[in-house]
Amino acid sequence: MVKVRIYELAKELDVSSKDLINTLAEEFGIEVKNHMSVIDEEDAELIKELYSDAENSPRKSDDESDILEHYEEIENINAEKGFKKKKNPRKGKGGEKSEDNENQDFPGGMIEIEETITVKEFAELLKKPANEVIKEIIFAGVMAGINQEIDFATAEKVANKFEVEVFLKEEEVGKVEEDTEIEEVDDNIEKRPPIVTVMGHVDHGKTSLLDVIKKTRVTDTEAGGITQHIGAYIATVNGEKITFLDTPGHEAFTSMRARGAQITDIVILVVAADDGIMPQTKEAISHCKAAGVPMIVAINKIDKVGANIDRVKQELTEHGLIAEDWGGDTICVPVSAHTEENIDTLLEMVVLTAEMLELKANSARNAKGTVVEAKLDKGRGPVATLLVQNGTLHIGDSIIVGTTYGRIRAMFDDKGNNIKSAGPSVPVEILGLSDVPQSGDRFIMVKDEKTARNRAEARKEKIRQDNFQKSHKISLEDLYSQIQEGKVKELSIIVKADVQGSAEALSQSLEKQSTDSVKVRVIHSAVGAITETDISLATASNAIVIGFNVRPDNNAAALADKESVDLKCYRVIYDAIEDVRSAMVGLLEPEYKEVVQGRTEIRQVYKISNVGTIAGCYVLDGKITRHSNIRLLRDGIVIVESTLASLKRFKDDAKEVAAGYECGLNIERFNDIREGDIIESYIIEEIKPQKL
Known part of the structure; x- marks a missing residue:
């Protein structure tokens, strides 16, 4: 979508930027920060119509007064920021216009940058030699080479030396969700x-x-x-x-x-x-x-x-x-x-339950809904099944789905028939997306494909930035600080244990830790190893997972790490209760962290007199070392925790064995091993206490 800057529009309408900003707020309800802000071309056309109807006086023919007016506005902004007033580049000594600067265009004295910018790009925007720019950056107290980045504050200081005004580019990425999820007034709601x-x-x-x-x-x-x-x-x-x-x-x-x-x-x-x-x-x-x-x-x-x-x-x-x-x-x-x-x-x-829920929708509004499933078809390209939840979807509509976009080329109902439109609660299969979306992605209709593409790109950028500064889900270590900030009113916990009695006892004990400020709620309790399903539920409910005498399988551990789900495993029930209680009152100070090295499967068992039971093993992933702590798992249940008495590759002693290799080992003072058992090797790392 084409954007128009406020100062450009003000110049075209022969009004001051300040007056235009006030008009935008009063007449159109559009809030902008300053004259460097942008508005849609459609809004600009409406404003032009308003001024053409309201104005009776002829437009000025001299553009110079507009330029000077804009320059005075910039000086006022500088004065508010605490900058010294610069000399007017349009005037020479005594306030007369300088012949040398007669043809200087005012917008050339303004540049717009992101939060950070490389020195090379900055020099190009300033239209100055890179060595001069680097010299001024050093004078500003920052050591930076031509390919290094500087922040906005430094760039502002340096640009001020060259009598160039710097503005921070307006962040539109963060506004994407708000823009796309604006609710229209549903005057024509009907049953769905x-x-x-x-x-x-x-x-x-x-x-x-x-x-x-x-x-x-x-x-x-x-x-x-x-x-x-x-x-x-x-x-x-x-x-x-x-x-x-x-x-x-x-x-x-x-x-x-x-x-x-x-x-x-x-x-x-x-x-x-x-x-x-x-x-x-x-x-x-x-x-x-x-x-x-x-x-x-x-x-x-x-x-x-x-x-x-x-x-x-x-x-x-x-x-x-x-x-x-x-x-x-x-x-x-x-x-x-x-x-x-x-x-x-x-x-x-x-039907009766649906009547009690009073489900409503507006078929006259723009469509929005959710992706049920999606796939890549060799002949048809990306194919998605959409469930329309509000509005009506038509062939030819442009939509944005998560980080993908497209224009609907064809639409099919649940029996494979071609249809032209679909209303609320109707599932449809569509063609025309740029890529395969994920199940659960939300889709909304936008006015054209260009808008959809721009917003999809903005969403991708936002996701990329979020990955750099990922907000962690709740964990016991930061629970107290979140309670103090008012972010947590309820602590959701998922409990998995080796037997039903332990699961019930731990659940009841944890729920008794509720206080006036935080309620502890066990949302799921079951017997068995910690699985991907448990981690998915924890992700959706912002819960922590506590295991008692059980361990997560490989996929669950990987998913917990990916989704930043706090996963704690205990052998003593009182340790789990004490950790939760301590976290709630801000006393939990973890000093050690368990780091899982790998998992090894026992494939053959040998009994040797005077030695004990030897396990012939295959390292599934990671590694196992001679000095690793180990725990023996049988169907996800912890049987014993111990250390290795020996670790061998063929007949030779080994310091470590990596994934994909076979080895023989003997567990210290434990011989009850069986084929199919899993040995999890781990070490304990000391970490600095976290301030709460």
């Missing part, structure tokens, strides 16, 4: 279909249930069912539409929420009547509660032998979900995907 996700444990009948709904309730279903083209579709119940999402399991559900994309209105939690609540069911419940999304429980497989609906309801109460017929507020519907029993009742409950 609910967006439903089906979640639950593996093999509890999620896919079968979705297949039945697709076969019986999809709009305009052809004989023999339909071919599903995208990961979402629309069903119709008594004239009411429902949008179902196929793809998001609880991992995708949480990763989308971590990016700020809350796309699901209702969750159908599928529980098998013959199996009850299982680990993935518990995870799904925790994720839904953390997201604040209403749940409808579908108790599936009621036609099977051994089905016990009451047992499922009893197990649900242990997780805070009490069925309506038991006096609670959780809708539970016994169904059978096999016999199609009560499918209609389940869908009616979804």
